[in-house]
Amino acid sequence: MTAAPARTAEQRKKETLHRLEHDVDAWVATAAPEGGAPYLVPLSFLWDGTTLLLATVADSPTGRNLSVTGRVRLGIGPTRDVVILEGTVGAVTPEELPEEEAELFAAKTGFDPRRLATRYLYFRVFPRSIQAWREENELRGRDLMRDGRWLLDE
Numbered sequence: 001m002t003a004a005p006a007r008t009a010e011q012r013k014k015e016t017l018h019r020l021e022h023d024v025d026a027w028v029a030t031a032a033p034e035g036g037a038p039y040l041v042p043l044s045f046l047w048d049g050t051t052l053l054l055a056t057v058a059d060s061p062t063g064r065n066l067s068v069t070g071r072v073r074l075g076i077g078p079t080r081d082v083v084i085l086e087g088t089v090g091a092v093t094p095e096e097l098p099e100e101e102a103e104l105f106a107a108k109t110g111f112d113p114r115r116l117a118t119r120y121l122y123f124r125v126f127p128r129s130i131q132a133w134r135e136e137n138e139l140r141g142r143d144l145m146r147d148g149r150w151l152l153d154e
Helices: 009-022 061-069 099-109
Strands: 025-031 038-047 052-057 071-076 082-092 120-133 143-146
Touching (some): 009 082, 009 120, 052 082, 052 099, 061 082, 061 120
Antiparallel strands (some): 025 071, 052 120, 082 120, 120 143
């Protein structure tokens, strides 16, 4: 298989922002504190241009891990065009989430946790690092964000 030419950093950032805006689901990896077992689950998300909003059952392994550690790692897209995002997390109850944002989340994801009997929490993800690559020729320069700051200007 012949790899396409490596994209420029500018093109990768543009395509990453497009993926964050238009993709619906991500693989969400968490772990319990102090060396607990990792846990991986697909969750839908809403990107607001700065943060991602996720929702999961409050007392699920993912919900507990996010609440306790405040850390997450997400994989978005297929393995040969992946965006890896690491971030810090803040829990938001359905009552605390602005109605407009809850409606946007439900419209984008087709899922409204406010309507369920099971207690859900929303989690706001503040990206700290973002990487994007397709093939080996894009491993170098895959960092697009570090310490919460884009490495390229808009």
